[in-house]
Amino acid sequence: MAETMILVPGRSQSQGTSLNEGKLEDEYKRVTSTAELNEKDMQRLKLKDGDKIKLKSDVGQTVVTCKGKKHEDLPLGMIFIPYGPPSSELMASDTAGTGMPLSKHMEVKVTKVK
């Protein structure tokens, strides 16, 4: 049962520090494949910290680890993830005459990976 949510990739401090260690290092890979969800969304989807979820967009899909955020910190229906290869996998290439792919506001279908 897939639910449609909005994925907002962005920078985070740990993404920034880990990329200095190296983008091929484990820490960077871990940071950029950890997605934050509203804890109420997590409850509803029967997810707990550390569970794997599959994110699927029109162009691709990826599996990431999820992590709960307090209700007041992240709106319902939104997923935050630090930029990296997993978020690229979901990004469409049409830039609408701007050079900029829509990289911060993607509709994704979320399913729990058993």
Next chain:
Amino acid sequence: MSSELKIVNGRVYDPANNIDGKIQDIFIRDGKIVDSVSSSATKIDAHGMVVMPGAVDIHCHIAGAKVNLARKLQPEDHRLDVHPKTAHTRSGTGGVVPSTFATGYRYATMGYTTAMEAAVPPITARHTLEELDDTPVIDKGFYVLLGNNAFLLKLLKEGRKKEFKEAIAWWIDSVHAYTLKLVNVGADELWKGRKNANITNVNDNIDHYNITPTHVIESFIEAAHELGLPHPPHVHCNNLGHSGNISTTLDTMKAAQGRRVHMAHIQFHSFGGEVNKDAVSGVRSIIDYVNENENITTDVGQVMFGKATAMTADAPLAWMLRNVKMNKWINADTECESGCGIIPFTYQDHIYTHALQWAMGLELFLHSKDPWRVLLSTDHPNGGSFMSYPTLIKLLMDSAYRKEALSYVNQKAIDQTSLRELDREYTLSEIAIITRAGPARALGLKNKGHLGVGADADITIYTEEDDKEAMFNAPRYVIKDGVTVIKNHEFATDHKGKLLHTKPGYNADISQEIEPFFEDYYSVKFNNYAISEDYLHDHEVIPTHPKA
């Protein structure tokens, strides 16, 4: 290995050496003019051609932060005027604010070999130097904006004239400027600090400082005089573009108290009439004052019809222009140092004010009694592109052409001027003065603007033609530092010009005064602010002559 060149049979115009159209040979060795060369020297036969020193632009805006903002702002203007590369030269884009390469090459194709960027906030000087290094062929320098410098105003407020002079020298030396520039003195504080207000009277106190713009201007002129800079401050007066601003302009010139001062783009400061009413020409009172006072040099800042871009440290002025058409507008505040406004602009011949400004510029030229002190400029790109200089030269040299041009523009504007009665035609020698010998002399560049022995071998050779626009549009040869850069109208090689700057002496203790101010109010470290000399590429220090 020494390189030698001789130009033979040309008709030479070298007003600084009293040569007025004499057929004479010019000899060049290793980039300098000499009195003879060996028989193996390369020869250019300039029969039927006019030989002049390379031209010198005393006031233009070609490099640095504001120019680059104006460039970025106008892709639509570049797209229509591409600048293809050649086998020898880099590509670029033109329009009214060309890319750096196009700027250098296009100045060269106008016969110009030196140009001075007229307004650089010191904190962005490094940027200007980088762009100037990418501006080929011509020699160049820049004037550093100090007229609204918060630290210097503070010193004046405290009455510390000695430290004020030292600090000016520190600033010029730290950024490798040529001289200083004052723009709408005192206005920055009101613009940034009092919700976009402006100074209206040069005898009113500046907020927070209890001193008047007149006092500030006078103090800068005095300090520059004592430092013995080769060129005095360039003053962009207050109230630019406002009707009735001649009283401000006259007050400013009087503040020089007989010391040397350069009045920038004076056309914009020559409006008669009443404040907030339709402007009329106030040129006569301004040019009469200039004619009578030999301490003053000025460039006209001619307006040419067509595309221009207002780019100025005078932010309130750009705001005023923005509110006319509500098109794209840039404001850029520089901490502790300057303001800036940019706005694309088109001068149209049917619009009263535009036609009036065009006519006022011509009036200034035609009423000038001393071509050595009333110099050619369009305040590029404020009044129009430097690419329009040949047309301007034709307007000055050909009264029939000028009278015809007069008939096409707003007649109400022409009625306000004396232009219809003026039959004067500039001679080739006078053109050589207002574009070469005059600017070089005013700048104190002893090796430029003339063809005497020892001068830099910066030379332009034109095919003599009746149509002076066509003639000045396309020199046959341009020689820079003895290198034939343009040969038969085509680039024969690339060339890098050099930076011209001054190094006024000062007491190093002044940096101890300046540093704490930096720590408090700047966002960059004092230690990273001054630009070290090894960062400069080819450069030449023009000597100062400090007064004892």
Next chain:
Amino acid sequence: MTKEATQTDAQVKNKKPVSKKVDPYEGKNIKIVKDATCTFCGCVCDDMELTVDVDEHRILKAKKACVLGRAWFYEHKVDTRPGVLIDGKEATFQEGVEAAAQILIDAKFPTTYGMSDSTCESQRVTVEIMDTINGNIDTTTSVCHGPSGMAFQGVGESTATLGEVKNRADLVIYWGGNPAESHPRHFTRYAVTPKGMYIPNGKKDRTVVLVDVRRTPSTPVADIFMQVKPGKDFEVLWALRALVKGKKIANDIEKQTGVSREVLDDLVDRMKNCQFGVLFFGMGLTMTRGRHFNSGALLSLAADLNEFTHFVAKPVRGHGNVTGADNVVSWQTGYPFGVNFNRGYPRFNPGEFTTTDVLSRGEADAAMIIASDPASNFPKAAIEHMKKIPIISLDTKDTVTSSIAKVRFAVSTYGINTGGTVYRMDDVPITLRPAFESTYPGDQEVLEAIRDRVKKLLSGKKARVAA
């Protein structure tokens, strides 16, 4: 060095003699670099004090650096990977240069991308290479604040250097950004807490507003947090513009945007009545639906507000020298990014000549990637195409991009190993003071070698001139 710079150095030394107490670095060959510049993010803080172990080639301490800056300084140390790889095999520098030059001149649509973690000196050489071979050039700007650059071309910008914000801003608004995590010292060094000429009490004299779709670590700094429904920034900005102009807006604004009319009215009131306002904005605007129009709405709002007071806006730029890339490409070509030289002169068109597009559409037939990693953060279609064409990469660390490169150069790090100029996010140029020498060449050196080789190969009949 200039006379006064030497002077100042001497003074600093006199004021603060080297401590003779317990020395944690005893036995080490230590060098202190004062007023060094951190080039990690667009803040380009130039007040670092670096403690360098000269023999070990590493930075032991970076005083004043933020958490990102410390990672930047500590993690760029001496490396043992090979300097040049061709098809994954070790090669000499000359072989690398030759292979790169051949790729570039054989291509019909070579493109280059990156350059934001590179000095202006290197950027100038890169543009020259592309001008020489009639290639295509784009920088990381196109996927950062490129849309803001396009908005700028449409409406202009009222802006200021960061020192003016420190000295004067009594209303500071952050929109669609999270500086606490992306630009940690933006608050403390430039815009929120510092005391300035007319802001004697620092943060107490300012009102800070944060606008975002979610709470972030930046939120606590704000006096007012305005939470916008995702994807509704444009509508909110447009409503603010209308209210500032005294025009009416739709009644259902809260339903549309998640922001109530009261909150909007209050913000409008504060914006119109402040003494000096500033709007900083991040990629929450440029990377979401609306892109350049979102930035344009914000820039227009700032311009509109100048009818009432002094107001400026500034994109919070990302990488250390992305602003320099904009400047260099602009002064050399007239356009800030997305520039094509195929015809022997620059042409500009975002969406046509920008990297995401020329890769995703499969147009580029070779690419030179300088100090960036599109193979890990570009859309999938672009990455797929990168795998099909010869890539030349220059990077300080191995990345996904360097791992698929045909020719890979390991280069030293700007600001740590090489000097030069970078531009801070507010266009202020700042010089670099390198800490220690790397065993790898700087990217400028590699690029100059490629340029010289390309010119040599193209001299004569292969020369590309304007068409």
Next chain:
Amino acid sequence: MSATHLKLHTAPEVPLETEVINPTVFANLSQSGIENLNVMHGNDKCHLGDFFKVTGKGASEIHIEGDLSGVKLIGAGMSEGKISVEGDVGMHLGVGMSGGEIIVNGNAGDWVGPEMSGGRIIIKKNAGHMIGSAYRGQSTGITGGEIFIHGNAKNEVGSAMRRGLIVVGGNAGDFTGVNMLAGTIIVLGELGIRTGAGMKRGSIVSLQDAPMLPSFDYSCTYHPLFLRLYFSRLRANGFKRKIQDQHITGKYKRYSGDGIELNRGEVLLFAG
């Protein structure tokens, strides 16, 4: 009527720029003269004949066949005659066109007809972004002419247009008619979001409801007579199926805007 036929025989590897495909350029050229016209294949200067087989004669009509989706600038600066294409075309079709007609029996890329001042472009399938719009930095888009897209169009249809008519038979993307100065845009399908942002004057019409920006003001629901004229003309030009009688006789919600600008523009949404 005589025509010159171009048939793509070699697919371009990188973008091909063919502004020479223009009836005025072809006039008075022999077949080999046409084959020898310069085109840019990336940075490589080539000839039209390297990619196209040229047959037929006469310049008033040019007929092109093949997948031209990587071919840019077809019909640039065209002022007379006709170009018809069997296949898809790339960017900048008919840029700066002042007269004549271009018909594409396929899809078109981004920037169809920028800087157009006259003539007509017809795209039978879908088109990309920036149809009939201004290039970046320009404050004025097309100043005349007609663009008919039978399928969908993407973002920024008619940005900054000053005069002329753009019709989209399917859906349009976001920011339709953004910064419009005047002129008419008719979208028979759905509009995206932020229609008419910053418009000064002009009309945007849609047969579907659409979200409006907060600065647009609902004024009334009425029957705009002028639409009859447009619709009967469009029906005669291939849009018959999409325009039903009720669209001609029905009422439309009128929003005026953009309130931030002059507020003299209108968006008309079919209300039944």
